[in-house]
Amino acid sequence: DTGVSQDPRHKITKRGQNVTFRCDPISEHNRLYWYRQTLGQGPEFLTYFQNEAQLEKSRLLSDRFSAERPKGSFSTLEIQRTEQGDSAMYLCASSPPGTALVPLHFGNGTRLTVT
Amino acid sequence: SQQGEEDPQALSIQEGENATMNCSYKTSINNLQWYRQNSGRGLVHLILIRSNEREKHSGRLRVTLDTSKKSSSLLITASRAADTASYFCAFEGGTYKYIFGTGTRLKVLA
Numbered sequence: 001d002t003g004v005s006q007d008p009r010h011k012i013t014k015r016g017q018n019v020t021f022r023c024d025p026i027s028e029h030n031r032l033y034w035y036r037q038t039l040g041q042g043p044e045f046l047t048y049f050q051n052e053a054q055l056e057k058s059r060l061l062s063d064r065f066s067a068e069r070p071k072g073s074f075s076t077l078e079i080q081r082t083e084q085g086d087s088a089m090y091l092c093a094s095s096p097p098g099t100a101l102v103p104l105h106f107g108n109g110t111r112l113t114v115t
Numbered sequence: 116s117q118q119g120e121e122d123p124q125a126l127s128i129q130e131g132e133n134a135t136m137n138c139s140y141k142t143s144i145n146n147l148q149w150y151r152q153n154s155g156r157g158l159v160h161l162i163l164i165r166s167n168e169r170e171k172h173s174g175r176l177r178v179t180l181d182t183s184k185k186s187s188s189l190l191i192t193a194s195r196a197a198d199t200a201s202y203f204c205a206f207e208g209g210t211y212k213y214i215f216g217t218g219t220r221l222k223v224l225a
């Protein structure tokens with residue numbers, strides 16, 4: 001169990017640029033989640049996958065955001081035409097198969113700064 | 116907003132004292148979990164309580180759940196400086212989607 005890995009840890013980009021983040025979950029985990037967290041707030045749900053299927057996407061997520069998990073292993077989160085309001089910590093979490101009575105395992109996040 | 120509400124937003128106590136933080140939510144739930152987050156890091160799971168449970172203990176942690184009031188509390192006994200962190204509740208309503216609360220920032224003074 002090497003834990004959930006996120007890359008990069010930090011990303012600084014100019015407004016209007018596209019960015020992509022990667023998450024590698026714990027290998028046996030079939031559910032993968034993306035959250036966004038701004039300073040002083042709790043994590044805000046963005047989307048989640050069960051294997052390669054994206055089962056739910058937040059209505060708060062604009063069309064500029066897209067997430068994929070093509071082979072049911074790692075996942076990518078892309079933000080197109082970034083805006084200053086996208087500056088936040090983007091957290092990935094995974095959980096094992098079975099019931100929902102299991103904890104989420106979080107990575108250390110990708111901190112995005114849009115200038 | 117679906118997000119849970121936590122209070123207090125911030126709490127400062129002396130080492131050795133107990134810390135209590137509360138979480139309220141609006142939907143029906145299957146389970147509620149508590150997480151801890153150190154500054155700039157990911158969240159770490161602390162404890163899970165099922166909707167049919169009223170109280171659960173784990174070491175110095177005690178969690179209660181009142182589904183009629185849609186609220187939960189986390190008690191940390193005999194706090195230590197190392198307990199300084201933000202604490203979040205998270206609830207799941209049957210769709211594997213976890214909604215987090217707004218968090219309580221705990222500071223334990225040595």
